[in-house]
Amino acid sequence: MMLAAAASAEVGSEVTPSTPEVVGFTGAFAVELCLLALLAATAVAMIRMRRLFGVAMLSGIYSLLSAAFFVALDAVDVAFTEAAVGAGMSTVLLLSGIALTAKVEMPVSRTRTIAPLIIVGVTAAALVYATIDMPGFGDANAPANAYVGRAYIEQTPSDIEVPNVVTAVLASYRGFDTFGETVVVFTAGLACLLLLGAGAIRGGGRNDDGEH
Template sequence: MTVSPEFSAGAVAAIELALLTLLFVVALQMLKSRHLFAVVMLSGIYSLLSAAFFVSLDAVDVAFTEAAVGAGVSTMLMLSAMLLTARREKPVTPGRAPVALIAVLIVGAALVYASIDMPAFGDANSPANAYVGQAYVERTPNEIAVPNIVTAVLASYRGFDTLGETMVIFTAGLAVMLLLGAGAPRGGREVKDVDDADNGKGGNT
């Protein structure tokens, strides 16, 4: 492998650019399409694309998790929810668009404003990369015998976040059980809704 650093840097930049453009196109298409199946599939693709992008940013652990969780688990969840609810999205009343647009533009403007003072992308000396982040790289080999720094930090320095994360999953499981499990209407209890006749079965569209 005798590739000049300039060339490989350029290639990486080109790949990043292509991925980001694709991400944008996919997101737009997800916004536009009313065909929920297509939207769910696109969201899987969106996750995979972002996973690829994470690899190009050296975040291999994140990429792996995003591919497994974002493209895998999320897509499965959405697919099953879609099958249990509706396949197509109906048009919305046009009144929503202006409000949404204003909110979105304000938020976008705030971020562009912030970006003026941001350190350059990839700057090793930016506060974020030089201070605590760098200290993790320094100290991990001496304090924790795990070559993967991300794993080391997850399990040790910020282990309590990881514990919280486990709790989040547990809570989500508990919430879903409360919503759909035993005791919830489909778990054997009748729904006392007014127009129950046509939707008591839930399920198919």
């Protein structure tokens, strides 16, 4: 729950101040405002809800809304991944996890929620403070766009000759990084296999672990 709150605080605080160049109340700005308001509302609903099925569904809605927000920020590849992984895959995995455990979250006493609330508040304040120094959205002189990013955009048509610069950076310029990411995904699958038992390999069924 608190993780979700922290994540929502992170998303909300990181992107809100990054559109200061919007002059006047344009349509795109209205769409972004609506999406951010819906994100915040979904996060609050997730925190207040006790039924885990509803929380899993809301987390899927949260991912879909953030995917829509990434589209509004012109990050189509990130939005695609968020929609596929966040809204699709992790919702299904959460649901199959809930099927193995309780359906309703245990009530937590008020006094135990104070310390996490302070931690989340301090983290959110630090993130909001950090965004003050962030360059404006789409700033050509921002460090992310200036040095190697500009070189990739300028040289991809002559070096790689693929229309999608993201793919060129991911698979060719930074191919070794992507290899590392693939190994991470492989390791995650291997860890799940080891933790949840090899019963799934042998055709499903109960894994007794020799306890009985």
